[in-house]
Structures are given as C-alpha cells and as structure tokens.
Amino acid sequence: MKSKKILIIGLVWPEPDSSAAGTRIIQLIKLLLAETHQLIFACAAGKGPYSFDLSGLGVTEQTISLNHSSFDAFLQEINPEIVIYDRFVTEEQYGWRIAEHCPDAITILDTEDLHGLRKARQQAHKHQKDFNPDAVFSDPVTIREISAIMRCDLSLIISEAEMLLLLEKFRIDPSLLCYIPFLEEPIKPADILQWKKYQDREGFMFIGNFLHEPNWNTVQVLKTKIWPALSKILPGVGMHIYGAYCSQKITQLHNVKERFYVHGRADDSLEAISMHRILLAPILFGAGLKGKLIHAMRTGTPSVTTTIGAEGMPGELEWNGLVTDDLEEFPQFAAQLYTNKELWTQYRNNGIAIINERFEKTKSSKAFISMLHNILTNLEQHRKHNFTGRILRFQTMNSTKYMSLWIEQKNAADQSR
Incomplete structure (x- = not known):
C-alpha cells in the first residue's frame, strides 16, 4: 500500500x-x-x-x-x-x-x-x-x-x-x-526463561486505571467480598492493589493489619504483576478486552476472573487460571491455585497458548x-x-x-x- x-x-x-x-x-x-x-x-x-x-x-x-x-x-x-x-x-x-x-x-x-x-x-x-x-x-x-x-x-x-x-x-x-x-509479540522460550518462578512470587494482586469505573468496583469487591474469606484461608498472604489515578477513596482501603496493600501507580505494570503469584480480577461489569489479563499472561502469571473478565479472550483454548462468577467460590478457587504449584504451572502455560494463538x-x-x-x-x-x-x-x-x-x-x- x-x-x-x-x-x-x-x-x-x-x-x-x-x-x-x-x-x-x-x-x-x-x-x-x-x-x-x-x-x-x-x-x-x-x-x-x-x-x-x-x-x-x-x-x-x-x-x-x-x-x-x-x-x-x-x-x-x-x-x-x-x-x-x-x-x-x-x-x-x-x-x-x-x-x-x-x-x-x-x-x-x-x-x-x-x-x-x-x-x-x-x-x-x-x-x-x-x-x-x-x-x-x-x-x-x-x-x-x-x-x-x-x-x-x-x-x-x-x-x-x-x-x-x-x-x-x-x-x-x-x-x-x-x-x-x-x-x-509472541511469547518465546527466551521470554519464559526470564519469568519469575512460583516460589519466587508472593501474594495476590490487582491492577487497573481507577478513572475506569469497573476497576474501582473490582477493588471494592476484592476488599469486601473476596479478601475477608481468602485472607482467612491463607493467613500471612497479602493482597496488593496497583493502579493509575488512585484517589483517596482507594488509598483509604490500605490496611496493613488486614494485609490489604494499596500501592498506587506502578512504575512498570509488567514488573508489578510478575512479583506476585496470582492476579485476581472479579470484574462484574465492563466490555472489551482486559489489558491486565493480557499482561498477566505476558509475565507468566495465572489469574482468577469472571466470565466478563475473560470475555473474548481464550476462544476455544483453556484459560490461564480459573473463571467463576460465584463470589463465594472465588476465594476457594484462588486459594487452590495459590497453593498448588503443579496446577499453577499448568495454567501459566495456558496463557502462552492464548497469546501466541489468539493475539499474536x-x-x-x-x-x-x-x-x-x-x-x-x-x-x-x-x-x-x-x-x-x-x-x-x-x-x-x-x-x-x-x-x-x-x-x-x-x-x-x-x-x-
């Protein structure tokens, strides 16, 4: 042309x-x-x-x-x-x-x-x-x-x-x-070798631009419905929140005692995701594709999300984690994935296929x-x-x-x- x-x-x-x-x-x-x-x-x-x-x-x-x-x-x-x-x-x-x-x-x-x-x-x-x-x-x-x-x-x-x-x-x-x-870009073997391993990662995380209403709502769901149950199943594990345009209503959710940490803007979103073992995204409304879930796959990070979160992404392929709309099951799924290295590795590899076959x-x-x-x-x-x-x-x-x-x-x- x-x-x-x-x-x-x-x-x-x-x-x-x-x-x-x-x-x-x-x-x-x-x-x-x-x-x-x-x-x-x-x-x-x-x-x-x-x-x-x-x-x-x-x-x-x-x-x-x-x-x-x-x-x-x-x-x-x-x-x-x-x-x-x-x-x-x-x-x-x-x-x-x-x-x-x-x-x-x-x-x-x-x-x-x-x-x-x-x-x-x-x-x-x-x-x-x-x-x-x-x-x-x-x-x-x-x-x-x-x-x-x-x-x-x-x-x-x-x-x-x-x-x-x-x-x-x-x-x-x-x-x-x-x-x-x-x-x-396709995920290549050299990229995979650079990923942090299961044992080198800690905690759960979420990331999003907080000018976008679905992201603010997701943090509220994490704080009030997911984390109270999940933190009891896995005492000592932290929940880490990152995101641009983090207003006071979000920063005030930071609570060290509850191990619910609000970090604000990440200098490097891929690096922030790769430090943690699982991305949690209980997204209840929204549209389009979720960049945070693409970034999770790019860093070898499994995710737990909803059908709206995963919408339009895996096609006929297996998700790089777990998908559920049941907020009572959500913490159970997250805990299972967090503690099972074999399952975690299997789902991480699913993300490679999704990127290379669906989004290359x-x-x-x-x-x-x-x-x-x-x-x-x-x-x-x-x-x-x-x-x-x-x-x-x-x-x-x-x-x-x-x-x-x-x-x-x-x-x-x-x-x-």
Missing part, C-alpha cells in the same frame, strides 16, 4: 503505562508506522506527566481546540487521506468537519470497547439485576455509538464477543467492521491492512454499499455541526465581554 497521511484524533493523549486503551492506540500507531504511513496525532485535552512521547516514534503531535474553526484550517493544511477517531465521541465532535473539509478521507473508528454495552452492564449491576443483552438497544450511548459506526467507513472492534453482538444483534454489515484485538500481532493486522487497502481502492463503491451511513452523515452531522458552531460563537462572545 502506498504511504498515506493519517490523522488520528484522540480523546486524550495516550498513556500506555496507565490504561489498556493507551496501550491499544500505541499498538495501532506502531502498526501503521510499519506500513510507512505518515501519522499526525491531534488532541484537545491537556498533556499529563505520563503522556507517551509520540514524537519519539516519528509521529507529529498537534494540540487542537474543540468547537473552534482553527481545526478547519488545520485540516486544510494537512489534508489527511485517512482519519482515525479514538472512541466514538471524537467522531461526534469532529466528524462533520472532516466530512466538510476532507470528504474523500477514509474515516475509521477505533471503538476501544463498546461503551453502550459497558454502561448497560453497569446499570444492571447497580440495580442488582441480571444483565439482559436486549438492554443495550434502548441505551442512548449505544444509539450514539452505533450511529458513529455507521457513519464511518470502517470500525475496529477489539473483542470477538463484541463483533458477534454487532453482527448478530445490530445487523451491522461485515464490510464496516474489522476485528483487531491487542497486537502482541500479525494474525489480525494483516486482515486490517487488507481491508484498508480495499476501501482505499474502492471508496465510492464502499460508501454506496453503506447508504444508511450516508443518511446518518447527512442528518446527524448537520445537527452536530450547528450545535458546534453555536458553541463556538457563544465562546467567542463570552471572551469579548
């Missing part, structure tokens, strides 16, 4: 050491750079101390303004051939401007995960109800998200479970979707590059095939456009006072 100028519009600047979403976008960036494309990453959010240095990869960084005509001038200057939206809300914010100033640019939505699915599951959990998959149909976030998918030329879906939902429940045309999970980067990246090439060479026909998307672009973008222009004028009036 001939080198193209690609604009990526991010909701935030990537922080791969803080979240799986940050890791995901960096993986996509590296994939596109390997194809010799020229990349510009634009974002209206402020940079933080943990923002990734994209310029070090050869990516042009550009700060932009939301609801401001300066973005139009920026578009006209760079004239991108491909535009990637990082999450559906960036498509809502900037899509109409792209359509107006770069109508021939291919538009790609990286969904990260299905936000509407995650929200519907969270609402079911909040109201202590069993999750009904049909609940996603009436959720406003789902409607917005599916509309964004239809408006774009291609959407990247991280989980096979979410691919099935979009294809079977929402009847999205397969030509608009591309399954591309985490893009992992060339497996799905080739399909993505092929789909992108086909759209580039047949864009007009591709868009004719998606006439519903054309309707949504016409109707929705006009309303978004005039709302954005109204906000711009209001901001200008406020500044002139």
Whole structure:
C-alpha cells in the first residue's frame, strides 16, 4: 500500500503505562508506522506527566481546540487521506468537519470497547439485576455509538464477543467492521526463561486505571467480598492493589493489619504483576478486552476472573487460571491455585497458548491492512454499499455541526465581554 497521511484524533493523549486503551492506540500507531504511513496525532485535552512521547516514534503531535474553526484550517493544511477517531465521541465532535473539509478521507473508528454495552452492564449491576443483552438497544450511548459506526467507513472492534453482538444483534454489515484485538509479540522460550518462578512470587494482586469505573468496583469487591474469606484461608498472604489515578477513596482501603496493600501507580505494570503469584480480577461489569489479563499472561502469571473478565479472550483454548462468577467460590478457587504449584504451572502455560494463538500481532493486522487497502481502492463503491451511513452523515452531522458552531460563537462572545 502506498504511504498515506493519517490523522488520528484522540480523546486524550495516550498513556500506555496507565490504561489498556493507551496501550491499544500505541499498538495501532506502531502498526501503521510499519506500513510507512505518515501519522499526525491531534488532541484537545491537556498533556499529563505520563503522556507517551509520540514524537519519539516519528509521529507529529498537534494540540487542537474543540468547537473552534482553527481545526478547519488545520485540516486544510494537512489534508489527511485517512482519519482515525479514538472512541466514538471524537467522531461526534469532529466528524462533520472532516466530512466538510476532507470528504474523500477514509474515516475509521477505533471503538476501544463498546461503551453502550459497558454502561448497560453497569446499570444492571447497580440495580442488582441480571444483565439482559436486549438492554443495550434502548441505551442512548449505544444509539450514539452505533450511529458513529455507521457513519464511518470502517470500525475496529477489539473483542470477538463484541463483533458477534454487532453482527448478530445490530445487523451491522461485515464490510464496516474489522476485528483487531491487542497486537502482541509472541511469547518465546527466551521470554519464559526470564519469568519469575512460583516460589519466587508472593501474594495476590490487582491492577487497573481507577478513572475506569469497573476497576474501582473490582477493588471494592476484592476488599469486601473476596479478601475477608481468602485472607482467612491463607493467613500471612497479602493482597496488593496497583493502579493509575488512585484517589483517596482507594488509598483509604490500605490496611496493613488486614494485609490489604494499596500501592498506587506502578512504575512498570509488567514488573508489578510478575512479583506476585496470582492476579485476581472479579470484574462484574465492563466490555472489551482486559489489558491486565493480557499482561498477566505476558509475565507468566495465572489469574482468577469472571466470565466478563475473560470475555473474548481464550476462544476455544483453556484459560490461564480459573473463571467463576460465584463470589463465594472465588476465594476457594484462588486459594487452590495459590497453593498448588503443579496446577499453577499448568495454567501459566495456558496463557502462552492464548497469546501466541489468539493475539499474536500479525494474525489480525494483516486482515486490517487488507481491508484498508480495499476501501482505499474502492471508496465510492464502499460508501454506496453503506447508504444508511450516508443518511446518518447527512442528518446527524448537520445537527452536530450547528450545535458546534453555536458553541463556538457563544465562546467567542463570552471572551469579548
């Protein structure tokens, strides 16, 4: 494929050491750079101390303004051939401007995960109800998200479970979707030799970005439902919590007497995981793929999680630990795995197969590059095939456009006072 100028519009600047979403976008960036494309990453959010240095990869960084005509001038200057939206809300914010100033640019939505699915599951959990998959149909976030998918030329879906939902429940045309999970390097024998052994590890652990509600909820479950029982089964063993953006409500859970340790941000998430024997992730709601579980496999660390935690990951393969939704069984499973070296080693090896057979980067990246090439060479026909998307672009973008222009004028009036 001939080198193209690609604009990526991010909701935030990537922080791969803080979240799986940050890791995901960096993986996509590296994939596109390997194809010799020229990349510009634009974002209206402020940079933080943990923002990734994209310029070090050869990516042009550009700060932009939301609801401001300066973005139009920026578009006209760079004239991108491909535009990637990082999450559906960036498509809502900037899509109409792209359509107006770069109508021939291919538009790609990286969904990260299905936000509407995650929200519907969270609402079911909040109201202590069993999750009904049909609940996603009436959720406003789902409607917005599916509309964004239809408006774009291609959407990247991280989980096979979410691919099935979009294809079977929402009847999205397969030509608009591309399954591309985490893009992992294969685990090689030399990597395995570097892993810490069973006897060199201590305690249980959990890690997550605490701006993400499912992670905060998981720590609450660990503290109130899992650890009280598990700590009695294994006295002397510790539970270690790591994570970015660790607020006071989380740090106050630290209790040395209970052996429940809140460490805050880990300088190196892989190193933090590898120090401990088992990762516990009793995730009760969420969507997409869980980066913490991928990292556990990469470090030879078995895990105990729920069906939502493991969703879309093992396929037909055996999990690298145990999966249960019964919170009373969860501590028993965790204790069994912690104390049985043979079982621990067996499950650790299952993780090698999952990474190498399910997430090795060339497996799905080739399909993505092929789909992108086909759209580039047949864009007009591709868009004719998606006439519903054309309707949504016409109707929705006009309303978004005039709302954005109204906000711009209001901001200008406020500044002139």
